[in-house]
Amino acid sequence: xxxxxxxxxxxxxxxxxxxxxxxxxxxxxxxxxxxxxxxxxxxxxxxxxxxxxxxxxxxxxxxxxxxxxxxxxxxxxxxxxxxxxxxxxxxxxxxxxxxxxxxxxxxxxxxxxxxxxxxxxxxxxxxxxxxxxxxxxxxxxxxxxxxxxxxxxxxxxxxxxxxxxxxxxxxxx
Numbered sequence: 001x002x003x004x005x006x007x008x009x010x011x012x013x014x015x016x017x018x019x020x021x022x023x024x025x026x027x028x029x030x031x032x033x034x035x036x037x038x039x040x041x042x043x044x045x046x047x048x049x050x051x052x053x054x055x056x057x058x059x060x061x062x063x064x065x066x067x068x069x070x071x072x073x074x075x076x077x078x079x080x081x082x083x084x085x086x087x088x089x090x091x092x093x094x095x096x097x098x099x100x101x102x103x104x105x106x107x108x109x110x111x112x113x114x115x116x117x118x119x120x121x122x123x124x125x126x127x128x129x130x131x132x133x134x135x136x137x138x139x140x141x142x143x144x145x146x147x148x149x150x151x152x153x154x155x156x157x158x159x160x161x162x163x164x165x166x167x168x169x170x171x172x173x
Contacts, residue, residue: 006052013052021049025063036082039074040091043067047094058153067094068103075110085118089129096136099145104137139170148172 023029024045032038046063054060071094074080080091092114095107111130118126139146147161148171157165164170 007055010052010055013049017045017049018053021045021053025066033070033073036074036079037087039070039079040083040087043070043074043094044090046070047097048090056152061097061149061153064094064097064099068098068100071095072106075106080110085114085122085126088114089126092133096133099140099149101140101144104133104140107133108137135170136172146172 020029024032024042029042029045032042047067050063051060054062071080071091074091080088083091088110092107092110095103095110098104098107108130111126111133115123115126115130136146143161143164145155147157147165149155150157150161
């Protein structure tokens with residue numbers, strides 16, 4: 001659902017979760033930050049669901065800084081360690097989405113740890129997640145931002161970014 005044809009779920013997510021998303025965006029669900037599962041729900045709501053509800057719009061990324069704060073809080077307080085492996089994959093995703101070098105470094109660290117700690121039958125899944133984290137890190141290391149978002153975020157693209165986009169090698173949307 002999330003990674004193959006996410007656009008097919010945009011309307012369902014918008015219909016089912018827009019009200020909760022609005023509450024979360026307005027800081028009305030901050031009590032969710034105290035427990036691992038509810039913190040994960042808040043992170044998914046503001047990270048993944050934002051991208052579905054507002055696909056192709058600047059607003060899809062408006063909650064990214066809040067998500068980074070929540071992920072950092074969860075890691076610092078070890079709330080992430082109380083989640084199942086698959087839940088942690090989504091818990092760390094805002095790090096991968098960040099246009100921030102330090103967050104990208106932490107993303108690599110957390111996905112590496114997830115790979116190292118995963119049971120053998122899940123290692124391949126988390127190795128794939130780590131590979132995606134490394135791809136995101138590569139783009140941020142190269143450009144300091146995701147050129148793919150420039151048009152949506154109304155930023156001018158450099159000639160180097162446009163050439164990079166033409167390769168089609170790194171597509172995250």
